[in-house]
Amino acid sequence: MSSHQCTVLRTKLTQLECHFTWDLRKEDTDLTDLLNRLQDQTELDLGGQEGAARTHSFLGFVKFLLDSNNEALSNFQRSVEVVKELHGNKCGQLLLVSYGNLAWLHYHMDNYVESESYLNKLEEIKEKYPPDSSSVLDANLLGEKGWTFLKFYxxxxxxxxxxxxxxxxxxxxxxxxxxxxAIVLYRTETESVSSTESPTIKQLRRAIETNPDDNVVKVLLALRLCFHKEYSEAESLVETALERTSDHPHVIRYVAKYFQQKGSVDRSTALLRRALEKVPNSAFIHHQLALCYKKTKIYLQRASSHHSKDAAIKQARKQCIYHLERATELKPSFTLAMNELALQYGENQDLSKAEEMFKLARQTVEKRNENLQMFHKFYAVFQQYSMKCEPLAIEHYTKCLKLNSKTYEGKESAKHLTKIAERRIRKNSQDGDAFGILGLVHKEQGDRQRAQEYYEKALGYVHNDEYLSNLCELQLAVE
Structure with missing residues (x-):
């Protein structure tokens, strides 16, 4: 093929709708974790027959990103086979993404004739559909894109x-x-609005109405209702989901999360262990199990001070650390698990491993430009309780709070800073820096009047340019 023909071919390929043209950058995702999740879906048939074609197509693209072109080809071809098995001669519109992927893959493998043949097949499909049916084609492509973006990162x-x-x-x-x-909104909604106003809850209900067999969304609705303390309906949804799909690992893992939130840690642990037997490479399940053992450890610590509990506490912490280590091995970009693991190392007085893990976590969040606030909150807790270094704890709680005072991490940092400041004031009523901390907390929370009062008190005991600057800023805002 001449260079001109090659250029023409590539131009045609760039006009297709498929994984190769959706701007999916491999540096944006964790390919190891994504590969594990997609393989679990194919092996356990988690998406059902309709979802199998989509999963194989996506898995083929991941294999391509990992430079395994032959495996990519096999998955793309399997995607086509599944669609044809399910829909026979009426499957044309459902093959657009798979044929597009095959055209691109053959191009990358220098099989230009094969690439062109798939472009011709795509043209034949489009010619079969009249202009007024384009909305059906567009809806299917948009849906495929939506699921791809949702799972990618x-x-x-x-x-x-x-x-x-x-x-x-x-x-x-x-x-x-x-x-x-509904799933996208569940994962992205952060505002603590009432259950009747929540866009997520409204969409979850809509999803159940239009897709009554989707038991995953039922449990997600139960989790959101549990957050709003609407337990009766939540319990009914959970029981229904378990009755209908008691062996579906995605359903089980969310049900386990529900019981964990309600305080039924033993039941949650048992369900997660059951799910882990089916999907042993699930970073999510390992992380949830770790949180169960963490709660068990905390319960044991609070329940008794007798030495007889020490062995049980150590065992719970050991299990917690084990599952966090597995989660971070399976998903190297899992910063929440990395921060939690570092904190557990700190509790276990393995301080060098804790610092090393926190260093890795920070490098990861900075590289991906996400979850920096979470890192500061965890590192502050580590400095306060494991290292007994209050100045560094205050520094990182402050950084966390300034990033966003309305998130869970921001609110928790505000609580910690307030407790530190109030304890210091009880010991020394003239601790200007403690009043300065309270001034900062109220400033970030939007309470300007109280922030001014605390900064004025602080400046009555210490000279601090930052307190003075913040006070002037607040006074100017009022004027």
């Missing part, structure tokens, strides 16, 4: 939401797209 959630919304504008009753949008 959290940075792509906004793009996933946009795709699902556009797909639902074309096909509002489509159950899969409603479920996809």
């Amino acid at each position: 959290r940075k792509y959630y906004d793009r996933a939401e946009e795709c699902f919304r556009k797909a639902l504008e074309l096909e509002p009753e489509q159950g899969e797209w409603n479920s996809g949008l």
Whole structure:
């Protein structure tokens, strides 16, 4: 093929809708974790027959990113086979993404004739559909894109939401797209609005209405209702989901999370262990198990001070650390698990390993430009309780609070700073820096009047340029 023909071919390829043209950058995701999740889906048939084609297509693209072109080809071809097995001659519109992937893969493998043959197949499919049916084609492509963005990485959630919304504008009753949008909103909603006003809860209900067999969204709704302390409906949803899919690991893991939130740690642990037997390479399940053992450890620490409990506490911490280590091995970018693991190392007085893990966590969050606030909160707790270094604890609680006072991490940092300041004032009523801390907390929370009062008290005992600057800023804002 001449260079001109090659250029023409590539131009045609760039106009396709498939994984190769959706701007999926491998540096944005954790390929190890993504590969594990997709392989679990294919091996356990978690997406059902309809989802199998999508999973194979996505898995093929991941294999391509990992330079395994032959495995990529096998998965793309399997995706086509599954669609044809399910829909026979009426499957044309469902093959657009798979054929697009195959055209691109053959191009990368220098099989230009094969690449062109798939471009011709795509043209034949489009010619079979009249112009007024383009909305069906567009809805399917948007839905496929939505699921891809949702599974690829959290940075792509906004793009996933946009795709699902556009797909639902074309096909509002489509159950899969409603479920996809519900899951995106569940993972991204941060505002603590009431259950009747929550867009997430409204969409979860809509997803159940249009896709009544989706038991995952039922449990997600139960989790959100549990957050709002609406336990009766939540319990009913959980029991229904368990009755209908008691062996589905995705359902089990969310049910386990529900019981963990309600305080039924033993039941949650048992369910997660059951799920782990089916998906041993799930970083999510290992992380949830670690949190169960952490809660067990905390309960034992509070329940008794007798030495007879020491062995049980050590065992719970050991299990917690083991599952966190597995989670971070399976998903090297799992910064929440990394921070939690570092904290557990600190509790175990393995301070060098703790510092090393925190260093790795910070490098990861800075590289990905996400979860920096979470890092500061965890590191502050580590400095306060394991290292007994209050100045560094205050420094990192402050950094966390300044990043966003409305998030869970921001609110927790405000609580810690307030407790530190109030304890210091009880010991010394003229501790200007303690009043300065309270001034900062109220300033970040938007309470200007109280912030001014505390900064004025602070400046009555210490000279501090930052306190003075903050006070002037608050006074000017009022004027």
